[in-house]
Amino acid sequence: MIETPLSREVDLSEELVLSLREALRDASAEDELIYRRLAQAIQQHISRGLLPKGTRLPSERQLAEQLGISRGTIRQAIDELVDQALLQRKHGSGTHVVGRIEKSLTNLTGFSEEMRQRGMVPGYKWLHRERALPSMAEAAALEIQPTDQVLRLKRLRTADGTPIAIEQTVLPGDVIASPELIGDSLYAALHQLNAAPVTGWQRIRADIMSAEEAKLMRAKPGAAMLVIERRCLRANGRPVEFTETRYNGAFYDFSTGLQA
Template sequence: MQNQLLEEYQRLQVGEATRAVAYLRLRRALQNLIDAGVLRPGQALPGERDLAKLLGLSRVTIRKALAGLIEAGQLTQRQGAGTFVAERILRQFSRLTGFTEDLRARGLDPQVNFLERSIGEVTPEESMALNLSPGSGVVRMYRLRHVDGAPIAIERTLVPLSLLPDPERVTGSLYEALEDYGHRPRRALQRLRAVALDAEAAKHLQLPEGSPGLLVERRAFLADGRVVESTRSYYRGDAYDFVAELQSE
């Protein structure tokens, strides 16, 4: 990889004035190798000292080039571990699956940390989201999602208590727990929009406040039309892509 980076960096030098900005040239060289698949998702980059020695650049220049790619979501830094090519997760709109099932199907190992898991009486706002009568019971879950130890999404989920009598049954996949009760969703309405992460979401996702994110709102239904789930999820904008397959008639 180091030889390929050196060759690409030197190739970009050809025809450029010597005063051309070195950190931009290095940034382009790294981006070209990422786009070509030479640098693969999750692959570690050499340290700043090694890159400086390889390319004959200062560590300040190296750091500036890497910072631009980190800001663009192409690279990530892990404290004490180094700099890595960002791993982006693709999720399709065409299939109704839960977060856990979707990532397992892609060979990934999702983890969940429950920040809240409680039962209460439905509020007026929750009553509207779930089409429940006042006084009905509701399960509230607030979950932080991880992949390979890195936070990916933060989710607030509501489920009618009548459909999920024991929320402790949800250890990973909500849909698997609902299926155990015979209440797996059959269809869903989902809306996605780009947002700037607020302080709470950014803190949990280990990003600066105001970082780009994706807000996904989902209402899932049983075959008889009852609402079984209402979820608001904030995803890291630098680590998650949603894909929709479109077909003509």
């Protein structure tokens, strides 16, 4: 995590405090929801880019003194933003802005490459991997027979150690002999086998996290998710990948270009 220089951090803190004071101006000390107003004000700063990724917030004690509210209220507001994956507490260095990731919908890149392009370290944890017969949807997407085997891979994907997506990929069984051949990047493995995708289609939809997904991504059940289903082809026109990636909505913005 990159921290802003100390001088810039002080400037940001002063601006933040003035804005937070304005947001809380009409709130009384007895207002039970004052912490939510505080959390919303900080969230707005993050969304507008006024608190960039890596920015360190003032300490709970400093904010309490400057805003004239209790440390308990400050802690509740920060807890809420930590639960939303917008802030992260780091032992010994305070609370930092996690920020959001902008994902292009027009580039055919893998998760690992996208994270490295943004200066982040990609990671993964295997949740499930097997050779099996395809479901009807998988057979149709990969244009294979119901009796053909597929390689089914499910991973928790991380950026700088933070879990941000659950990815399930299905490949034709004759493309990769074993899941052990796949490291942090599926596309790198496919390139080595001359089976890399060159074109594809994808669709996006909204969903909410199940209790199991929320536990994996350190979020709350019912939190927003953005789901992308991707189907990709090799240069010879054969389908090589059918993937559903379920992103933590607190981390991602999707973008695409428009032309009249």
